[in-house]
Amino acid sequence: ASRKTYQRLVFAIDNTRDPELSVSCQKKAALLEGVLSRMSENDRRVEIGGPLFESLIRIHGNSTAPGTSYQAAKMAFDSIIGPVNGACLSTMLRVCSSAIPVKWEEATMILHSSDIVSKARGPGLVSRRALSYAVIACAKADQWAEALTLIELYGNQGNSEQSGIVSLSAVNSLIRAGGRSFRP
Numbered sequence: 146a147s148r149k150t151y152q153r154l155v156f157a158i159d160n161t162r163d164p165e166l167s168v169s170c171q172k173k174a175a176l177l178e179g180v181l182s183r184m185s186e187n188d189r190r191v192e193i194g195g196p197l198f199e200s201l202i203r204i205h206g207n208s209t210a211p212g213t214s215y216q217a218a219k220m221a222f223d224s225i226i227g228p229v230n231g232a233c234l235s236t237m238l239r240v241c242s243s244a245i246p247v248k249w250e251e252a253t254m255i256l257h258s259s260d261i262v263s264k265a266r267g268p269g270l271v272s273r274r275a276l277s278y279a280v281i282a283c284a285k286a287d288q289w290a291e292a293l294t295l296i297e298l299y300g301n302q303g304n305s306e307q308s309g310i311v312s313l314s315a316v317n318s319l320i321r322a323g324g325r326s327f328r329p
Contacts, residue, residue, distance in 0.1 A: 146184075148193050154180065155200045170204050174217070177201045181224060189226040191233055198225055199232045206240030215244040219251070229259050231272040238278035242285060252282035253291060256299070271299050277315035284318035287326055292319050 158166065158173055166172050177197060181189075188194045201221040208214035218240045225233060234255070241252035256271060256279045276299050283292035292315075300310035 146188055146193070148195065151180075151188075151194050152196045155196045159200065170208050174201060174204045174208070177204065178221075181221070186226060189224060191225055191227070191230040194225075195230050195233060198222070199236050202233060202236045202240060206236070206243065215240060215248055215251075222255075231275060234259050235272060235275040235278060238275050238282065242278045242282035247282050247285040249282040249286035249288050249291070252279045253295065255279075256295065273311060276300065276310070277312040280311050280315040281318045284315070284322040287322050289319055289322040289326060292322065 155177070158176055161167055166176075177200060180197060181194075181201065184194055184197075191198065198221060202218045205214050205218035205221060208217070218237060222229070222233065222237045229237075237255055238252050241248040241255065256275065259271075276295060279295050280292045283289070283295065296310055
């Protein structure tokens with residue numbers, strides 16, 4: 146299969162008119178997991194199967210089942226063979242930042258171990274979006290020092306297309322975490 150095939154499949158599942166599928170994240174996830182279970186090893190690379198992984202991680206992360214939604218999203222993320230892309234990384238970090246309880250340690254570990262630039266020396270290139278979700282996860286857990294460390298490590302990448310190092314939401318989360326810790 147090709148990347149285009151997986152894009153079309155995900156689009157069809159996400160935009161179905163079937164009333165059963167349109168309201169049930171679990172049924173959409175089951176369909177995507179069925180496809181994932183039959184994917185060849187080559188198709189499990191983000192260059193080909195990326196759209197399916199991103200959608201499956203997002204659907205599991207949006208699930209209302211506490212605790213299990215993170216685990217299911219992490220299993221889908223871990224099914225990726227090779228380096229991840231920015232979309233899958235950002236989606237997984239969003240799940241970490243919205244989990245209850247927040248998965249800040251997991252977010253930092255995923256960020257540190259998911260260099261999306263092969264053969265990188267030092268911290269890998271990550272998107273502003275991915276870094277923002279990791280900072281939000283740390284800030285929600287009152288780990289403001291860890292959030293600042295992430296900004297130091299990944300924030301100075303010289304990407305001219307970005308309007309800032311992290312999103313405004315990430316900055317606000319960091320300020321709130323500092324305030325809760327009685328820090329200036």
